[in-house]
Amino acid sequence: MLVLKKPGQAGTVESNDILIAVAPGEAGTGVTINLTSPVEKQFGAQIRTVIGETLAACGVADAVVTANDRGALDCTVRARVETAVARGAE
Amino acid sequence: MKKLRRTMMFVPGNNPGMIQNAGIYGADAIIFCLEDAVSITEKDAARRLVFNALKTVSYPCETAVRINHISTPFGYDDLDAILPAKPGIIRLPKAETAEEMLEIASIIEKAEIQYGFPVGSIKMMAAIETAKGLFNAAAIAASHPRMTAIAIGGEDFVADLKTTRSLDGKELFVPRSQIVLAARAAGIDAVDSVFADVNDDEGFMAETTMIKQLGFDGKSVVNPRQIRMVHKIFAPTAKEVDYAKRVLAAYEEALARKSGVIALNGKMIDGPIVARAERVLAYNAAVGGH
Numbered sequence: 597m598l599v600l601k602k603p604g605q606a607g608t609v610e611s612n613d614i615l616i617a618v619a620p621g622e623a624g625t626g627v628t629i630n631l632t633s634p635v636e637k638q639f640g641a642q643i644r645t646v647i648g649e650t651l652a653a654c655g656v657a658d659a660v661v662t663a664n665d666r667g668a669l670d671c672t673v674r675a676r677v678e679t680a681v682a683r684g685a686e
Numbered sequence: 687m688k689k690l691r692r693t694m695m696f697v698p699g700n701n702p703g704m705i706q707n708a709g710i711y712g713a714d715a716i717i718f719c720l721e722d723a724v725s726i727t728e729k730d731a732a733r734r735l736v737f738n739a740l741k742t743v744s745y746p747c748e749t750a751v752r753i754n755h756i757s758t759p760f761g762y763d764d765l766d767a768i769l770p771a772k773p774g775i776i777r778l779p780k781a782e783t784a785e786e787m788l789e790i791a792s793i794i795e796k797a798e799i800q801y802g803f804p805v806g807s808i809k810m811m812a813a814i815e816t817a818k819g820l821f822n823a824a825a826i827a828a829s830h831p832r833m834t835a836i837a838i839g840g841e842d843f844v845a846d847l848k849t850t851r852s853l854d855g856k857e858l859f860v861p862r863s864q865i866v867l868a869a870r871a872a873g874i875d876a877v878d879s880v881f882a883d884v885n886d887d888e889g890f891m892a893e894t895t896m897i898k899q900l901g902f903d904g905k906s907v908v909n910p911r912q913i914r915m916v917h918k919i920f921a922p923t924a925k926e927v928d929y930a931k932r933v934l935a936a937y938e939e940a941l942a943r944k945s946g947v948i949a950l951n952g953k954m955i956d957g958p959i960v961a962r963a964e965r966v967l968a969y970n971a972a973v974g975g976h
Contacts, residue, residue, distance in 0.1 A: 606731050612703035671742035672702040675734040682730060 598655035604684025607668075607676035614668035616647070616676040618684050621658030627651055633665035646670050650677040689748060690714045690972055691835060691875050692904040692920045693913045696752070698723035699732035705739045711910035712917070715748040720764050721755075721779050729760050733767035740771035750775035750811065756786060765790070769797035774809060775834060780842065781812035782819040784829035791830040806832065811877070815839035816846045820861050827872035836872075837906060838865045840879030853889055855896065866901040875903040884909040894919045922970045930963035930970075937963075 600620040607615040621628065629644050647661055650673070661677075668676070695713035697704050699720045708716045718739070724732040736751060751773045754760035765776070778790060787810060798805050810832040814823050820843075827836045840858055844851045851857065862878065869876035878897040881890045894905055894916050905916050922930070933950060937960050940948040948955040 610701075610703065612706060668702060669706055669742070671738035672706070672735065675702075675731070675738040678734045678738075679731040 597657055598681070598685055600656060600659055600681070600684040601686070602684055604680040604682070604686075606679035606683060607672075609664055609666055611666050612668055612672065613666050614643075614673050614676050615664040615666075616673075616680040617662040618651075618656070618677070618680045619660045619662075620684070621660050623658055625658050627656070627659050627661065629661045629663060631663045631665065633663075633667075635665070635667060642670070643668075643673060646673045647677055650674045651681065654678060654681045656681055690904070691748070691877060693907050693916045694750065694837075694877055694904060695907045695910065695913065696723065696880065699736045699751075700724050700728045702735060702739075705735060706743060709743065709745040709747060711913055713747060713907065713910070713913050714904065715750055715774070716745060717750040717752050717777060717906070718773075719752045720760070720768075721752050729754070729763075733764055737767050737771045740768070740773060748774045750777050752777040752779055752813075755780050756789060762793075765793050765797070769794060769808065770801050772801070772803055772808060775811050776808060777811045777813060777837075779813045779839065780815045780819065781826050782816060783822055784825040787812060787826055787829040787833065791832050794832065808832070809834040811835040811837060811875075813837045813839045814861070814865060815842035817843075820864055823864060823868035824871055827868040827874055833872065833874050835875035835877050835903070836865055836869050837877040838862055838879050841882070843879075853892075855893060862897065862900055862902070869903075870901070876901065878902045878905040880906045880908045881912070882908065884911060887915065891915055891919060917973070921973050922966050926966055927970050930966040933959060933963035934967070 600618060603619040605617045607613050609615050627648055629647055631640060631643060633640060633643060643665055647663060651659060691714050693713040694715040694717050696717050696719050697708045699718045718736045720732050751768050753764035753776060756762060776790060790810060794808050795805055798808060811834055812826050814820050827833055838861055843861055844857055847857060849857050866876045881893050890912060897905060898919055907913055933955055936948055936950045936955055
């Protein structure tokens with residue numbers, strides 16, 4: 597399991613990118629995702645799933661995630677979450 | 687016919703929009719840049735972005751990753767992050783010695799074994815950007831069987847020479863020719879530098895025509911608009927294709943007649959001319975010509 601030590605941020609608000617900010621969550625509170633996206637209606641659930649799966653793959657159980665999406669592909673979402681987590685774990 | 691490398695297009699490694707669309711422009715190869723196109727504070731983000739893109743996007747062409755030099759704090763981390771995604775080529779910038787290439791080859795081999803890729807499947811190329819690198823270019827090009835191309839990085843090279851870049855490129859004439867010689871001696875490709883002014887089509891085409899004449903296999907490009915111009919210049923003309931066909935027909939006829947001397951329109955046809963004709967036709971077939 598990986599515990600975030602501090603907030604971590606990655607990505608931008610440029611087209612096709614996503615700005616991900618992760619903050620440590622209290623133990624046992626799980627993952628909270630606050631998502632803003634122009635394609636929320638169609639892809640919101642998918643983006644949340646990718647964020648959740650990436651956090652789990654990184655070993656993060658408790659975190660507060662703020663995601664500002666600008667039409668990112670899943671691979672970009674994964675990359676930005678991984679980087680934000682790594683920066684928050686340093 | 688071996689793989690065409692007429693155009694190798696640089697794509698900034700931390701730009702998701704450019705990365706996801708990089709395959710649609712028809713370049714023969716894409717080079718995802720983790721080096722000069724990425725700021726020091728975003729090296730970690732770019733590595734993960736390029737890794738995830740390589741794992742996800744089906745690029746219709748060869749993929750390369752320009753890592754940071756292994757003498758910087760980033761080079762080894764770049765290799766660690768990127769090799770599991772199996773890029774086609776690892777490109778080392780500012781290459782100066784064969785030993786650097788051997789060091790990278792050894793890291794690649796370990797990764798290939800660790801991740802179950804066929805050993806030797808990830809190739810290497812080196813960019814020569816300094817006078818020291820140029821003096822070692824032949825050794826660098828021949829350093830390892832993974833070596834598949836050698837390139838010249840014009841901007842850095844000119845800075846190292848303590849001069850400036852001119853439109854006719856006279857300051858790069860000798861280095862360019864030496865890069866081609868090193869590549870040919872090692873049996874690998876030679877790739878020319880980028881032409882930075884994307885609005886100067888005339889200058890770009892003049893430079894591309896010149897480097898093709900010097901013997902380069904292709905050119906690095908920084909803008910998708912430049913791809914079609916390079917491919918047009920590198921395509922054999924109808925006249926060249928027609929002549930090559932007639933050379934081969936005359937050659938085959940002479941072979942059938944067991945004639946030692948071959949002539950076409952009063953000109954003697956010998957081995958190098960036949961070889962060139964075969965190369966023109968193979969190249970024409972590879973670029974979709976008839």
